[in-house]
Amino acid sequence: xxxxxxxxxxxxxxxxxxxxxxxxxxxxxxxxxxxxxxxxxxxxxxxxxxxxxxxxxxxxxxxxxxxxxxxxxxxxxxxxxxxxxxxxxxxxxxxxxxxxxxxxxxxxxxxxxxxxx
Numbered sequence: 001x002x003x004x005x006x007x008x009x010x011x012x013x014x015x016x017x018x019x020x021x022x023x024x025x026x027x028x029x030x031x032x033x034x035x036x037x038x039x040x041x042x043x044x045x046x047x048x049x050x051x052x053x054x055x056x057x058x059x060x061x062x063x064x065x066x067x068x069x070x071x072x073x074x075x076x077x078x079x080x081x082x083x084x085x086x087x088x089x090x091x092x093x094x095x096x097x098x099x100x101x102x103x104x105x106x107x108x109x110x111x112x113x114x115x116x117x
Contacts, residue, residue, distance in 0.1 A: 002019075003017060004017055005073035015046070017046075024037060031049070032051075033048060033103075059100055062098060072097075073090055075088055075089075086105065
């Protein structure tokens, strides 16, 4: 799937989304992560709030300057049983490509009224 991205340095939010998919529901997974799923439960968008702090806690190389100079973002998602495994590939001007694994997202940690119907 092809994903686009927007980084808003003022609000420090990184949004990664598939422009050809229509989200059915947004889920606040944690205080920093919101994701959108389509009607089949597939991940179609991801928002990371306080992105520079969040990423910097995982990888010191990824700070606000790094995010402000993004040239490319790819979202690689795999599902296995009840889990989403996500890796975000970030390319910033003058920097090597960074492959940043995200914390494990368990599908069972949220119950969607739309999905359970």
